Every structure is written in C-alpha cells, then in structure tokens.
Amino acid sequence: MKAVGARMPRYDGVGHVTGQTQYVDDVRVHGMLSAKALRSTVHHAAITNIDTSKAEAMPGVKAVITSKDVPLLEYGHLSGLGIPADEPLLAKDDVRYLGQPIALVAAEDEDTAQAAVNAIEIEFEERPALWDVRKAFDADAPRSHHWGNWYTHFEDEMDRRQIRKGNIEQAFEDADRLVSGVYRTSAIEHVPLEPQVSLVTPEPDGRLTIYSCTQALYFSLAVVAAHLEIPMNRIKIVGGTVGGGFGGKVDTATETITALAAMKANRPVKWRWTREEEFLVSSTRAPWHMEIIDAVTNDGWILGRKMLTLHDSGAYARFSPYGLTKHSFHHTGAYTIPNLHFDGYVVFTNRTPSTAMRGFGVTSISFAVETHMNRIADILGIDPYEIRLKNANRINDTSPNRIRYTDPSTVDVIHAMSNATGVELAPAYAGATRQPREGDMLPDHLVSQLKTEGH
Amino acid sequence: MSADVMIPYTTEAAIETYGDGADITVIAGGTIVMQLLNYRRMAPERAMLLSKAGMSYVNREGPTYTIGAMTPLSDLIGLAAPLGPCAANVADHEIQYQATIGGNLCAPTPPEHPSGDLQGPLIALRATVRSTGKGGIRRDGVEDFLANKAGRLVLDISFDAPQAGAFRALNRPHTRQFTALAVSGVRSGDKISLAATGAGPTGIRLASAEALAADPAAAAEAALNDVAMRDDSLASAWYRERTFPTLVSAVLIEIQEGS
C-alpha cells in the first residue's frame, strides 16, 4: 500500500494510446458467423405464432435459436440474493417490452443474418401496456407481469421494502410543520462508447470460449452455466477491456444467447449490438417516483420522515429489488432522522427493464433528499447549510436500518462546500464536528436512536 | 451492398449519368446516405459518387454567389450570416468537412429530428437552385425546388449577398449534431426575408412575420402562425413554441441594426 496517493501510469495506458487494446469486437476467429436478433416490435403482446422455417432454410444461415433451444429458460441472476427468476432468456409466450429478444440468427455475414431475421414469421396479439407506476395499483390497471404489477417476493413474501423506526405518529404530532414533496427521476441510458457484444467459440474439447464485455466476469460465467445447465468448468470466459459499462454491462445480455447459437451451428458466433439497439433495447437506470413528508420543528430539526418510493423496474425484475433495498437504507441521506416510515415498491411496467447504474439505487434518493432539505430550509427560513449541519450524521448516530455511523464525513463535506463557495457560517455551525452529539446538537428526540457500540 | 457505383469525373459526366434520376442513389458527402446504408435502411442497386465531379466551388460575380452542390459546409463558414453561422453550427468540424450544401439541401426528413440545416438560410436568401433531371437542366427558387426535389440532382445554388443577415439557433448541448430550431433573416434594401429550420418537416418561410417585420415583438408572435412545430427526439413542440418567438425577434433586431 506504499503507492496510495502516488502518480502511476495505467498498466493498460500504452495499449490505449497506441490503439492496441483489444475489445471484443476487435477479436476475429476463423470461421466466425455473425448474428442478428428478432426483436419485439410491440410493447406488450401474446406471441400467437412464430415460424422460423424460412429463416432456417436460407442459404448462409447456420443456426436459428428460439426459446425452445434454451435448457433453462428462466434463471434469476440474483437468485443468490433471493430474487426468483421471472425473465425468459428469449421470449416464449409473450413479449413485455419493445425490442425484447425473441430469436437469434447466426449466418455467414450480417446482411444474411438480418435478411433471415426479416423472414421469421411472427404474430402478436397486443395487450394494453402499463406505463405509469402511479397507476399500477389501480384495480383496472393493465397487468404488466405474471406476478402482478409489483414485486411480491421480499422476505416473508412481503410486497414492499419496508423500514419502520421509532414512532412516526408521535413525530407528526410533535412537529411544528409538515413539509412534503414529490420527486421523480428519469431513466438514463449508460451510453458506453462500446456497444454490447459477445463472441463465443465452441471448442473441440466440448468447452465454450466466451469473449465478453461484461463488467462481472465470474458473475456472467455463472449465469451462462446456469441457463445452459452445464458445469462452470466447461466455460472459459475471456474478459478484459470493457469499452465503458457504468452498470449497463452486468445483465449478461448477449453471452448466453450467442453461446446457444455457437453450439447449434458448431461454429464461432459474434453478436454485436448497433447503437440503435443500445438506445432502444439496452437496460437503463430506473425512473423513480418518491414522495416525502417530513415532520419538522421551527428551529430546523427533522423529527420524522414518511416516504413512499415507486421504483420503475420496467418489464422484469432483474436487479431492482436489490436496488430498492439499497435505496431504502439511504433514504435519510447524510442526515439523522429518528422516526421513519418507509415503503418502497418495485413496480413492473412495459418499459425497457431497468438495471444498475453508478450509485445504483442511491442517486435517486440523494436528489430527493437534498432537494427536500432545500425546500424545508426555504419554508422555515433557515440557512440551507445550517439546517444540514444540524441534522448531519455524527458518530454514534444510526442509519435507517440501525447501522451505527462510526466515522461519517457529512460535516466535513458541508464545511468544504461552504469554504469553496465563500459562505460564512455562524460560529456554532462553523465549529461543528463529526464527534458524537452533545449539548444543543443532542435534543431529546435524538437520544433513542444513538448506538454507542457495535455496528 | 453489391451496388453498381459510378464515379463521374466532370459535372457533364455527372449530369449524363444521373439522366432522369430514375433508380439512382446520389452520394454527395456521404454523411446522410452512409448512415442509411449502415443501418440497412436502403440497399441501392445503382449509386453515383459525386466526390470527383468537380462540383465544389464558391464563386462570386458582383453581388451574386454561385456555390457548387458538392461544396463542403467547412467552405461556407466564412460567408456572412445567415449561411456562414448556420454551417458553423452543424455538428463538428469532421462532419462539416464531409457534408455538402447540395446533400444538406436535399436531406430527407425522418420523424426523429429536423434535417436540412441550410434550408432556412437559403430560403431567407431567396436562393435559386440549378438542377438536372427529367426535362433537363432548370433553375428554381429554393422553396419550389424543395417542394419538387424528387428526381432532381442539384448542380449549384445561387443567391445575392445580403445587406444584412442574421442567424439564431437554440443552443442545447445534447442536440449538438442537429439544428433543433433556428431562424434566419436577410435584409436587402428594405425587404426582409425570414425562414426557420426545425419548425416543421422542412425549412419554411415566415411570411406572417415578414409582413410585420417593423415590429419585432409582433412579428415574433405572428411567426407561430407560419409553422407547425412537432415533438421529436430533440425537443418538444411545446418547448419550440416557447423559444421560437425569441429567436425571431433577435434576428429581426439584428438585421435591422446591421447596415
């Protein structure tokens, strides 16, 4: 650890600046086929008929893969975290988002593969689509998912992520004011410069070599093995330089399907997405809908927070229950609020499925919390720095899920901001530290949430 | 992509190859057509590459400019407003070196975004377009040309240098490749000419605004009657309607102040 803070050249820097760094699409293998996907052209529909015979008969086409070819069609990528499987690798009975993959064609070149895709006959019976997370709970809402319109498999089969701390009713009674706000964030595309791509070679010894742009090599290895129902030692996954991921290359979106095509054709297959597919089909950061009501005192203490979050998971669960859980642990932001009533729902809509993106689950809450703090400061006529310093996490304060803060940096960060912006703080606030609360900084209502030892 | 590709080395050869324009895809700079080819939106059987036909020039005779259809946008940047700043506002330097005035004028209009950035300035300049196709070579006003451009190959574009010109575009970083909304204005003598890009499928003259040009604020409001804003991937109709009057009045004020 002698290099902390030292300046070091990147080990892959020379490769980058000379153009030698290898990305998956730069890899060429003898006999390689090109793949194109048949994707849903509607948002929500039953698949009433699919006929791949014309595609299969086309000269130059070496394999057509549909749901029938997948040994384990549905595998929960986070089943290790208790999230059950809900998403077919390739659509079987229905499609639930525009662009959902239904079939993959591997052919001698991309033009042939695309022509074969165009020759697949498919019929849809459209169903109403659900777009608005707020409407998901209406009795007459369209049904977006076979589990219902929201995830129901949290622990003890709860249908929400719930946090209860202290006594929210008392906090609301004791408050001088209630401050409410609704905050909504949009979906965001990752837009890595390198579009999604994988190349799979069936080896003579029966193993598969997978060139993958995944951010999570061993994770994707396990996912592929699970869908294919083969032991992990039959797969050699070659990762390396990812041309930008930012959380968008953890879905193992191409590897398994490409592997099936390679196995069926008994030839290497490369499947690379166009930029159009990246924008229209690849998973995004989720949109969030957050409603906050804070019980506050006139002198700027936040006694309690009641919050409802609707997380738009899109058509399938993927990592959303995990993201919502992280979100719930952070729903007080960098501040200590002793009485909490949080409910969060993972809502299924007919949008592109959501996935991780930098700060998964937490960027949404940061936006909502900080904007709400400014709102409270504005309504109470209190300086926005001071209200933050007052409520800032300190040593021995606890998080929403009762984790003891042993060394929170909130106070120092706010001081750094006030210094950088030239804002002068009143002495009590300029002198604030992260040390355990005492005196004026320890009103009665914050005593019970303290934790002086352990985690 | 096994097209027959013809590469004429003179303008005359290009005219002859084009003929009446049936079943031939013209590739000028390539910045539009190559996208369509890359995404398999078109598969031409016959194509004509114009890069060697000697159609890139900026000539001036007295007040009249004549610009060859293959002139890249980068050669137009030094020209006065509205054409110069409009060309400079397109995408980035590499695209400007490749995209041509002829290709830009004839850009097809997909629903996702406006196209034909230079149409607005050329309408404001009351430019004329010399083209070939069925019936041979003819010259049209640019608005007539735009209404009837199928089967025509642009040879050159002419306009008289204005006494005053202005160009104002929405400045939105995320749309930098495209002109999401812009207004061009030209004054010649006391005659005012105004046109917009991004306010409809093609560039459009703002006739109602021209009629009230002496009162920029009134003209700006009247201009909304000349356009049919639409939602697309760059901006909503709502946003365009609210920002458009500002662009119109700014252009009018500038060309009336200029000498």
Next chain:
Amino acid sequence: MNIRLNGGTVDIKSPPLTSLLTVLREELNVTSPKRGCDQGGCGACTVLVDGTPQRTCLTPVAAVDGAEITTIEGLGDSENLTAVQQSFLHHGAAQCGFCTPSMIIAATAYLDGDGSAEPEAIQEALKGHLCRCTGYQKIISAVSAAATKSEFDLTSMTASPNTVILPGGDT
C-alpha cells in the same frame, strides 16, 4: 481500388460502398478505429484521410480510392510514442480507451494545424468526439500540454502532495 495505409499500398477487395470503417476493421484487420455508432455521431471511427480527420463510418471506400489513410498505428507505437500519446499517458486521459485512438487522431491533426493550447479552442476542435468515461478534463489538459511540450515523464512513481505513506511502506 487501393488505399495508402500508414505508408504502404493496400488493394481493397470490398464492394465500393462498403464503409471505410468496415474495410479497415473487417477486411484489413486494422481495429483501432472503433464502431461506436455507425452514424457519425460519436467520433470513435475517425482516421486521417489525406491528413484531415474524417469519420470512416460515413465514408464509402470508393470515395478514398488512392487516398492516404493514417490510423493511430501509423502515428506511433509503444517504442516510439508521439508527444500526444505521451501526454495522454502522463495526464491519465484514457480510462476504458475506446475513444482514445480517434481522440488522439483528432488531437494530432489539430496540433499539426497549429492548434493553440487554449482549452476552449481544443474543446471546439474535438467536439465531435464523445467520451463517456473521463469527463474530458484530462483529455483537454493532455492536448493543451502537447501543444507546447514534446516529452513527458512516464516512468516515475513520484509522490504527489497527497501521498499517504503507510507504516512500513516507504522502501
């Protein structure tokens, strides 16, 4: 058709409307220009055509018959890095590296055209090149430095003012 590629002449077999990007990557196995969008929107495919940076995804190969094509492989290699390449390394101007070859091509052309060290001018010149990793600051610093310097220290593991030397670690 043929092109002069990094100093050598190469015959082209691909059909004339094949993009130069596809010719370079798929026919000639020159993979430094990247296929980021196939629409000319990202800049990752740019190479020098007769000294001018140009989008290869938008260039039919027939249009560059006989032209001088320079890719980053023709600028410098690991034994002989150009000033721009050294500056990128020194400033940490590449993270995933996908935009880097084309960014260096564009920066090289800019500086060869007497581009100034002014950040605004560099930003304007390179505005067709997207980077999703670095936030652009270090790229601009690297180009700015290369406008006035031709050699950069690449070997040192020198302590910065913020270095924390942990116990037992300063051998």
